[in-house]
Amino acid sequence: MVCLIWAFYFLTCFYFCVIEPRVKFFEIPLIKFINNLVIIGTCAFTAYLLLSNLPWYLPNLGDGETIVSSFYLIVFMVIAAAVYSSTSIKYVRYLSLGSTWLFFGLIAIMWSGAFLSDDSSVGEFFSTFALIGGYFSNMHEFVLPMNDYHEFYLFWWFAWSIMIGQFTSRFVGGMKTYQVLLAMMIFPSIPIAIWFTVLYYYSANGIDTTGFYNLAMVIVGITFVINSLDSLVRLYTDNLNMTVERLGKVPYIIGNIVVLSGLTLLFKLDFLAIQWVGALAITLILGCFVYILKGHLSKVADIERSPKANKIDFTKIELLD
Numbered sequence: 001m002v003c004l005i006w007a008f009y010f011l012t013c014f015y016f017c018v019i020e021p022r023v024k025f026f027e028i029p030l031i032k033f034i035n036n037l038v039i040i041g042t043c044a045f046t047a048y049l050l051l052s053n054l055p056w057y058l059p060n061l062g063d064g065e066t067i068v069s070s071f072y073l074i075v076f077m078v079i080a081a082a083v084y085s086s087t088s089i090k091y092v093r094y095l096s097l098g099s100t101w102l103f104f105g106l107i108a109i110m111w112s113g114a115f116l117s118d119d120s121s122v123g124e125f126f127s128t129f130a131l132i133g134g135y136f137s138n139m140h141e142f143v144l145p146m147n148d149y150h151e152f153y154l155f156w157w158f159a160w161s162i163m164i165g166q167f168t169s170r171f172v173g174g175m176k177t178y179q180v181l182l183a184m185m186i187f188p189s190i191p192i193a194i195w196f197t198v199l200y201y202y203s204a205n206g207i208d209t210t211g212f213y214n215l216a217m218v219i220v221g222i223t224f225v226i227n228s229l230d231s232l233v234r235l236y237t238d239n240l241n242m243t244v245e246r247l248g249k250v251p252y253i254i255g256n257i258v259v260l261s262g263l264t265l266l267f268k269l270d271f272l273a274i275q276w277v278g279a280l281a282i283t284l285i286l287g288c289f290v291y292i293l294k295g296h297l298s299k300v301a302d303i304e305r306s307p308k309a310n311k312i313d314f315t316k317i318e319l320l321d
Helices: 002-023 029-057 069-085 089-115 122-137 139-143 148-172 177-204 212-239 249-268 274-295 297-301
Strands: none
Touching: 002 148, 002 274, 002 297, 029 069, 029 148, 029 212, 029 249, 029 274, 069 089, 069 212, 069 249, 089 122, 089 177, 089 212, 122 177, 148 212, 148 274, 212 249, 274 297
């Protein structure tokens, strides 16, 4: 199922790079409003998901089940860090690179701890890695039958898909389709496959991860959450023209922190649900499909390449903000 969702992420990126500049569906005022609701709601839900899972990752701060005040403070600091990072695209870039290298470092540390120990060997890693092939041959077992678990993650992934397409298309517009495919699906799959191979080996062999390993995973996970949130904050504030340049840095930071913190608490109180946000995202996707079929099919059919305005210029990010 994860592979299918990633393929959908690639398709949304392709849509915003190539098709959206012609049809401009997401520039319709009502559609733009709903789209920003989806982005803000998903941003807050991501923070809530971190809050709800902290007791499991940091049992030493509580009883392993109850959300204590320390966890609220951690999530508040994560939201504040993400909002501050979103004030400059350069911060977003640095955090993205930093989280990537932290992830690679975590993989290397845990890989060496598993496969370079006295009773293990590098050969066992390749034997374990080869088991990934069983995932693809048994993919139907992971998808069917559909249940509440699938429903929850499908709504969440659909909510993310449009935003990933919008944000990523801003930076890959001048790339060829196969290059975007490699960048979004193939290259990220390699470290993730290694990561899950390592995790499976730890689980299958009962290797303890408490202490340093657990803390390292929490740090990397929180860094990824901050990196995800700052991209979303940057996206919806740009869409709503609520930028730092227009509002000023302090009002921008305070306003976004208040909104996201409040919505996170509403998810905690079960006042909001990710299913609602995901349903809005699916409605946007279906609406876009109908919109193209009714009045813009010929424009889409005539597309031969990405718009000429989409050019790669890696120096532009240095000039922003």
